[in-house]
Amino acid sequence: MIExxxxxxxxxxxxxxxxxxxxxxxxxxxxxxxxITSIEKAIENRTSNPEGFEPVHTCKVRQYLYYRIYIKHFTLYYIVIDGTMELRRFISSSRDYSKLL
Incomplete structure (x- = not known):
């Protein structure tokens, strides 16, 4: 559970x-x-188990794993640090996320 x-x-x-x-x-x-309402609901729903989903695979080695939430034609990318869900990017699902993360 996210604090x-x-x-x-x-x-x-x-x-x-x-x-x-x-x-x-x-x-x-x-x-x-x-x-906006869809984004808020998706975040609220994910806070109960943010690390219970497949991490995003990237070419870069990262200190924290990225996770994603699909919202309509967009993707929300976040990481989890010490009980905090940090929302990092919100981009069109058609874009190459590997260049943006």
Whole structure:
């Protein structure tokens, strides 16, 4: 069970850019709000067992394993450090995550 959730600046920037694009460029504020709600629910659901899923395999050797949550057409990447779920990236599932993590 996770005690804390930490949002990195990069994660906040990623989400903000996606939400801004959906609400302003696509002119669909309802879809942007639904995405935010989906993100919040996915995070809440995952906090009960964040390390109970397959880690993301990357070419780089890392101190902490990355895990992912698929949310609509996006992927949320996070790590777990001492009881804290740290949200690192939120990117389109079609992008090459290995270059972004």
């Amino acid at each position: 804390n959730v930490r949002y990195t600046d990069q994660f906040i920037l990623d989400v903000s850019q996606v939400v801004r694009y959906i609400s302003h460029v696509l002119d669909n504020t309802n879809a942007a709000q639904r995405l």
